[in-house]
Amino acid sequence: MTDGANLVNLAAVTKAYGQAPLLDGVSLGVAAGDRIGVVGRGGAGKSTLLALLAGATPPDSGIATRTRGLVIGYLPQQVSVSGRVRDAVFGGLAEHEWAGDARERSVISELLAGMDPDSDSERMSGGERRRVALAALLRKRHDLLLLDEPTNHLDIGAIGWLAGHLRERAEALVVVTHDRWFLDAVTEQTWEVAGGQVHAYDGGYSAYVLAKAERARLAGATERRRQAMLRKELAWLRRGPPARTSKPRFRIEAANALIAGEPPPRDTVELTRLATARLGRVVAELEDVSVLAGERVLLDRVTWRLGPGERVGVVGANGSGKTTLLHLLAGRLSPAAPAGTAVRGDPPAPSGGGGEDDASGRPGAGRGLAVSGRVITGRTVRLGYLTQEPAPVPGDLRALQAAEQVRRTVTVGKAELPASQLLTRLGLRGERQQVPVGELSGGERRRLQLLMVLLSEPNVLLLDEPTNDLDIETLTEVEDLLDGWPGSAVVASHDRYFLERVTDHVIALGNGRLDYLPGGVAEYLDRASRGRPSRPWQAAGTGSAAAGHAGASPGARRRSALKELARLERQLARLASQEAELTAQLAANASDYQRLSELGARLREVQEQKAGLEDRWLAVAEDAPQ
Numbered sequence: 001m002t003d004g005a006n007l008v009n010l011a012a013v014t015k016a017y018g019q020a021p022l023l024d025g026v027s028l029g030v031a032a033g034d035r036i037g038v039v040g041r042g043g044a045g046k047s048t049l050l051a052l053l054a055g056a057t058p059p060d061s062g063i064a065t066r067t068r069g070l071v072i073g074y075l076p077q078q079v080s081v082s083g084r085v086r087d088a089v090f091g092g093l094a095e096h097e098w099a100g101d102a103r104e105r106s107v108i109s110e111l112l113a114g115m116d117p118d119s120d121s122e123r124m125s126g127g128e129r130r131r132v133a134l135a136a137l138l139r140k141r142h143d144l145l146l147l148d149e150p151t152n153h154l155d156i157g158a159i160g161w162l163a164g165h166l167r168e169r170a171e172a173l174v175v176v177t178h179d180r181w182f183l184d185a186v187t188e189q190t191w192e193v194a195g196g197q198v199h200a201y202d203g204g205y206s207a208y209v210l211a212k213a214e215r216a217r218l219a220g221a222t223e224r225r226r227q228a229m230l231r232k233e234l235a236w237l238r239r240g241p242p243a244r245t246s247k248p249r250f251r252i253e254a255a256n257a258l259i260a261g262e263p264p265p266r267d268t269v270e271l272t273r274l275a276t277a278r279l280g281r282v283v284a285e286l287e288d289v290s291v292l293a294g295e296r297v298l299l300d301r302v303t304w305r306l307g308p309g310e311r312v313g314v315v316g317a318n319g320s321g322k323t324t325l326l327h328l329l330a331g332r333l334s335p336a337a338p339a340g341t342a343v344r345g346d347p348p349a350p351s352g353g354g355g356e357d358d359a360s361g362r363p364g365a366g367r368g369l370a371v372s373g374r375v376i377t378g379r380t381v382r383l384g385y386l387t388q389e390p391a392p393v394p395g396d397l398r399a400l401q402a403a404e405q406v407r408r409t410v411t412v413g414k415a416e417l418p419a420s421q422l423l424t425r426l427g428l429r430g431e432r433q434q435v436p437v438g439e440l441s442g443g444e445r446r447r448l449q450l451l452m453v454l455l456s457e458p459n460v461l462l463l464d465e466p467t468n469d470l471d472i473e474t475l476t477e478v479e480d481l482l483d484g485w486p487g488s489a490v491v492a493s494h495d496r497y498f499l500e501r502v503t504d505h506v507i508a509l510g511n512g513r514l515d516y517l518p519g520g521v522a523e524y525l526d527r528a529s530r531g532r533p534s535r536p537w538q539a540a541g542t543g544s545a546a547a548g549h550a551g552a553s554p555g556a557r558r559r560s561a562l563k564e565l566a567r568l569e570r571q572l573a574r575l576a577s578q579e580a581e582l583t584a585q586l587a588a589n590a591s592d593y594q595r596l597s598e599l600g601a602r603l604r605e606v607q608e609q610k611a612g613l614e615d616r617w618l619a620v621a622e623d624a625p626q
Contacts, residue, residue, distance in 0.1 A: 005032040007070055007144050007172055008053050013062035015048055022048050024196030025062070030144060030172055037183040037204060038176045040193035041427060042443045042471040046176045047077055047148050049193060053174060054146050073142035073171070077149055079133035081124075086117040089136045103165075104139045110161045111135040127153030127318075138165065147175045151182055155318045156494045156521065157528045178472050180205045181497040205472075209234050229480050236501060282378035283308055283460060283488050284329050289373030290512075291324055291333070298324050300512030301373070303604065306460075306488055313503035314492040315517075315524050320510045322492040323388070326462045328375055329490060330385045335371045384458030386450055388465050395438025399428055399448055402437055406455040415484075422451055425477045443469035450478065459487040467495040496521050513612065516605050568617045575610040582606060 009029040014021050022045030030036065030053065038046045051057040052064055054074040066072075081088050089112070090098060098104045111131045121129055130153050137145075145166075151159045163185040166173060177183060183190070183205040190201040190208040201208045213230040284306040291299040298321030306312065306329070314322050327333045393402050403419040410417060423433050426447040432440075440448065446469040453461070461482075467475055475498060482489070482502050493499050499506065499521060506517045508524045517523045582603040589595040 005067070006030075007032055007067050009063075009065045010052060010059070011063045011065070013052060013059040013064060015045070015052060015057070015060050017048075021060075021196050023052070023193075023198070026196075026198050027062075028191070028198055028200070030174060032143070032172050034172045034174070035186060035188040036174045036191055037187035037189070037208075038174060038191045038193060039178075039183070039205070039208070039472050041473050042441075042469075044193045044471075045196070046193050049191075049198065050074075050146050050148050050174065050176055051076065053144075067143075070144065071142045072144045072146060073137045073140065074146045075134055075137055075148055075150055077152075079130055081121045081129045081132050081136075083121060084118055085112065085115055085121055085124075085132055088121055088132050089117075089139065098139065106161075106165065107135050107138045110158055110165075111138075142171050144172045144174070145169070147173070147177075149177055150175060151177055151179045151494070153318075154494065156315050156496055157317060157525060159494060159496070160525045178467065178470060178475060179495055179497065180472060180475075181495075181500075229476060232480065232483070233476055281308065282376065283310075283381060284378065285374075285376040286328065287374040287376065289328065289335060289371070289375065291321065291328070292370040293324075293368060297512040298369075299514075302512070302514050304507075304514050305601070306490065308488060309486070311489045311503040311505075312491070313499040313506040313521075314490060314509055315494075315499070315506060315521060316492075316509035317528075322509055323464055324369065325509060325514075326385070326464050326490065326492060328371070329377075330383060330462055331375075331377060333369065333371050335373045335375055380459070382457070382459050383462065384453040384456050384460070385462045386453050386464060386466055388468065393437045393445075393448070393452075395436060397437050398434050399423065399437060399440060399444070400433040402448060403451050403455060406452050407457065410455050410457060419451070419455060422454070422481075423448075425481070426451055427471070427474045427477075443471070446470060447474060454481065454485075461485070461487060461489040461491075463489065463491045463493070465493055466491065467493055467498050511612075513608060515609060515612075565617060565620055568613055568620065572610060572613050572617070575606055575613065578606050579603065579610065 007030050011027050013023060013026045015023045026049075038049065040046050048057070052059060054072055054076075055064065055066065056074060056076065058064075089108070112135055115128065115132075121132055124132070134150060150162060154162065159179065159182060163182055166175075166186045173186065175183075175187065185204075187204045188202075190204065192199045192201065192208070201211045203211070209230060213234055216230065286299075286302055286304045289299055289302050290297070314325060316322050324333065328335075397405075400420055400423060403423060406419075408419055410419070410422065420433060423429075428444060428447060432444065435444075437445065437448065450466065466478070470478070475495075479498070479501050489503070491499060491503055506520045506524065508515045508517055508527070519526070582599055586599050586603065589599065
């Protein structure tokens with residue numbers, strides 16, 4: 001299809017489930033080359049709009065037309081996969097028929113790594129089946145791709161890969177997602193579904209936020225709190241990584257005029273002062289902690305400290321141990337410490353329900369784990385733990401009753417807000433607050449769970465995948481609430497935008513190590529891309545001759561290995577220089593205990609990074625052809 005050619009058109013389309021129509025007289029079209037992101041509150045009709053474009057559901061009234069011969073690739077939220085993984089993905093194609101295509105190899109290696117191609121998809125988790133369905137879709141060519149929440153169940157590295165993969169494809173694209181970084185990375189138009197209508201904006205998510213804020217300003221809107229929040233988010237976008245604001249469609253002059261004088265989202269100094277007053281010097285510390293899941297090492301003699309007022313993001317691949325780390329901090333996993341190394345301070349009573357076991361992917365983290373070392377929790381810590389699974393709440397309680405059982409009001413910043421107002425801000429409005437908990441949707445229960453954690457007024461927050469089941473508008477409200485909350489926080493999430501927005505620095509978990517990342521998520525993705533395994537499927541006996549560089553000549557492989565060794569040697573030289581400098585500073589500050597502690601922590605980080613690079617150098621040198 002040539003760029004600009006019409007692919008799909010909806011004319012005066014109406015679709016209703018129940019009495020109120022989700023889409024009411026909507027007219028729009030998708031042309032070849034379009035890259036469209038769809039946003040809106042949960043239940044507004046985004047998935048319904050995608051199903052109408054795909055022809056998966058007919059309109060109640062109006063006309064939906066598609067170009068003759070149009071090939072559509074459609075990923076719904078609920079996928080159906082059956083049979084063996086290789087059959088679901090390749091439909092019986094022999095390996096040599098797909099292994100020679102670099103794009104197909106890339107899809108398989110990123111989405112199906114670690115899966116046995118002969119395993120029965122019926123025995124897989126919902127996330128694994130979804131990855132199989134996405135791989136089956138992306139390995140084919142289409143005229144139009146319709147993707148409903150494609151980033152669900154993908155880790156932060158796979159999301160980055162998917163964004164790059166979609167940018168390189170020629171198909172038109174319409175994508176529904178709450179991942180705002182992903183929207184900015186892959187889309188050039190934004191559709192907002194609200195009130196039965198679809199409003200179109202030029203540009204990705206950043207441009208959409210600017211247009212909404214500017215429209216509200218020009219119209220003299222009276223919703224001052226909402227405008228302030230939009231300006232705050234826009235200020236964050238402009239202050240964030242340069243790549244987010246480098247797109248020519250983003251109107252820099254209008255943005256600068258709109259956010260002139262807008263303060264940073266958080267007063268970090270004041271919040272840290274308040275957090276220190278509430279928490280003291282000790283919040284949570286890991287000393288020489290190891291966690292084994294069978295033969296897998298999740299943590300290997302890790303020493304780490306969470307300070308008062310620190311906001312830390314945790315990234316890592318699925319199964320790397322992020323939930324296990326949060327369980328340790330919450331006191332749900334207790335090290336089998338020898339005499340004299342008992343945990344100091346009573347374990348706090350955690351809020352929320354049971355999370356996901358990083359080792360097995362099944363509920364009930366901690367089962368079958370061997371833990372050693374020491375976990376120290378400050379005596380003044382009052383913990384709030386948002387787990388991946390909703391906390392058990394009596395189903396006959398109404399949503400507002402359940403919230404008010406924790407506390408009727410909560411102080412956010414300098415304001416005291418009632419539970420009902422917070423529920424409204426998180427998307428449970430009016431009559432929905434009186435609905436029994438047992439009748440709430442998964443997303444609504446997630447919002448209620450988050451509110452109940454915040455109402456407990458914790459001074460330490462542990463958030464495990466807090467963006468699950470939340471739409472973009474709710475996420476911006478959550479970020480606004482956290483801006484005024486004084487305390488320490490550890491956030492494990494695959495949502496890059498949310499991590500960069502609510503945390504001050506990022507650590508990476510993998511191969512049993514915790515590494516501080518000065519460059520944040522971008523540095524993590526860069527490291528992950530350099531250290532990614534070459535074999536696409538990790539099952540024994542697959543016999544894939546196309547995995548990684550296996551098909552390359554020995555000479556080409558040797559040249560590639562020498563380049564990698566040279567890069568590693570440059571990094572090792574820099575780390576050796578840092579190690580020598582820190583050692584000298586330790587000697588010069590021998591009488592300053594606090595400074596010694598800080599320098600010692602930095603020196604250990606450098607030494608750990610150096611050890612990891614040395615291991616990598618040895619592995620590359622050993623595998624290089626002679």
